[in-house]
Amino acid sequence: MNADELVAIDFHTHAEEPCNPARDDGYNEFQAGMAAYFKNPAGAEGMLPTVEQTAAYFRERRIGAVIFPVDAERETGFRRYSNEEVARIAAENSDILIPFASIDPAKGRMGAREVRRLVRDFGVKGFKFHPTMQGFFPNDRSAYVLYEAIAEEGAIALFHTGQTGVGSGLRGGMGMRLKYSNPIHIDDVAVDFPDMPIVLAHPSFPWTEEGLAVAQHKPNVYIDMSGWSPKYFPPLFVKYANTILKKKMLFGSDWPAITPDRWLADFETIGIRDEVKPLILKENARRLLKI
Known part of the structure; x- marks a missing residue:
């Protein structure tokens, strides 16, 4: 990847297409709910892009993309998209794609071994956690075995925070509990793993201020601005992006x-200063990402 030739780096893109030909029960309904929330007709029609199509889209726009699947097998029952498969396709499109992976914290030491293998053998740069979908508090000590491996391998930990469209409007929220994604729980992780980059x-709505506080207070914590159209950002979020967190905010689309x-x-349209936009x-x- 030649970052000098890119106009931007999107820190939050999903490898949505599952590796199994027949989608698991409930998966189409889940994606239809997401599509309705985000007004995304492609998702409603089940026409989600493959990783190769994603690479082509971003290459045309000269935008680099961090890409990852989400492993929430325990809570959702959906088989995950193979981390190795996503990393392999990313390697074939390394001019534009940056591979992250996802491992359900419930996998414990087996997951920690996978972390090390993915970093060492597949060039994975970071790991995506989704506390709402995975059903865990980020500061639960049972997840620390994964964080230890991530920190020791020099990789990045990226955590979903707040409420976005996942499960929104579905019966019982599809069993997903918002409480897990309050960013204040990640403050403990930042204390206990001070050298591990955290995004x-x-x-973080409705806990926007907690997220801003953690990022301001802990040197190793960043925020990606994905999951919302910027026109809906809270004014305080924009103010922090323009000032004290201008070097810790990351473009991300979702x-x-x-x-x-x-x-x-x-x-x-939201009044970000010209000198802050490139950051x-x-x-x-x-x-x-050390690119």
Whole structure:
């Protein structure tokens, strides 16, 4: 990847297409609910992009993309998209894709071994956690065996925070509990793993202030601005992005739920200073990813 040739780096894109030909029971309904929330017709029709299609889309726009699946097998019953498969395709498109992986914390020491193998053998740069979908508090000590492996391998931990469209409007929220994704729980992780880079995904609504506080207080914590159109960002979130957190905010779309085209167009309307825009759109991510 030649970052000098990129106009931006999107820190939050999903490898949505599962590796098994027949989708698991309930998966289509889950994606239809997401599509309705984000007004994404492709998701409603089951036409989610493959990783190869994602690479082509981002290459056309000269935008680098951090891409990952989500492993929530225990709570959802959906078989995960193989981390190795996503990493392999990312390696074939390494001019544009940056591979992250996802391991359910319930997998414990087996998951920790997978962390080390994925980093060493597949070039994975970070790991995505989704406390709401995975059903765990980030500061639960049972997850620490994974964090220890991630920290020792020099990788990044990225945590979903707050409420976005996952499970929204579905019966019982599809069994997903929002309490797990309050970013204040990640404050403990940042204390206990001070040298592991941590990214809080999304504006953390309704706990936006907690997320901003953790990122401001802990040197190893960043925020990716994905999952919301920027025109809906709370004013305080924009103020922090423009000032004290300008070197810790990361552009992220939440592809394919939100496209970079939509996100970037709305980003131009929220009053981000000209000198701050390059930091958010590329330079902060470039520094964090060591590109």
